[in-house]
Amino acid sequence: MVAWIYGKTINSDKQKMGNEMKQIIVFSIMPLFAGCETLDFSEDTIQNVESGSYSGIFVFTQKNNVSQGKVKFTFTDNSYTCVPEIEFLPPIGGGKYDLIGEKIILTDLSPHRAHFDWSLILNGEFLFTRKDKSIILFQKDKKRERQRYVKLTKSTADSLFSEIMQGLE
Known part of the structure; x- marks a missing residue:
């Protein structure tokens, strides 16, 4: 026991x-x-913008003034170029970019003339949103009382080409 x-x-x-x-x-x-x-790495799923041509609209608001125009972007790897339909809205530019979470940082490396408003140059940190084949860049500058908004859609020719190339891989 x-x-x-x-x-x-x-x-x-x-x-x-x-x-x-x-x-x-x-x-x-x-x-x-x-x-x-x-x-x-859930926030880091996007490392770069899908390469190709994008077109869309650029809207610049400063105080109560609004300017807008059509714009074309080309993204490759971690670089970009920007060409407006209307001169200086935004100015022709380009450089490199970095995507960090929901932000894109554009670093304009293009030489610019001195006879326009340099605040129109797309440079600095923007909120970055992707939806289907569209991307949106938004920047709010409280100090200068301005906002910049760019909505771009990937051109269909580039979309078809990338789908064909993916099918071949």
Whole structure:
């Protein structure tokens, strides 16, 4: 009887010890998973804009004045060019870009003449939104009381070409 009680006590102590060890292991590993949260790449799914030609509209608002015009963009790798339909709305430009989460940072590297409003140059940090074949760039500058909005749609010829090329791969 004593052996049976003693055996039962040993077994229950082993079970308690085993449960305690499981808890210790689980709680020891949890910080590792919590630390991995910083490695979540869900915001970084877009590394660059799909290469090709885009056309759309540029809207510039400063105080109560609104100017708008049609614009064409070409994106390749991490660079871009911008050509307006109306001169200087926005100015012809181009350079490199970086996508970080929901932001796109345009760095205009084009030489520009001095006889126009340089605040029209597409440069700096913009909110970046993608929907189907369209992309939207939006920048709000409270200091200068201005907003810049660009909505672009990928041209269908480029879309068809990239679909054909993907089918060949």
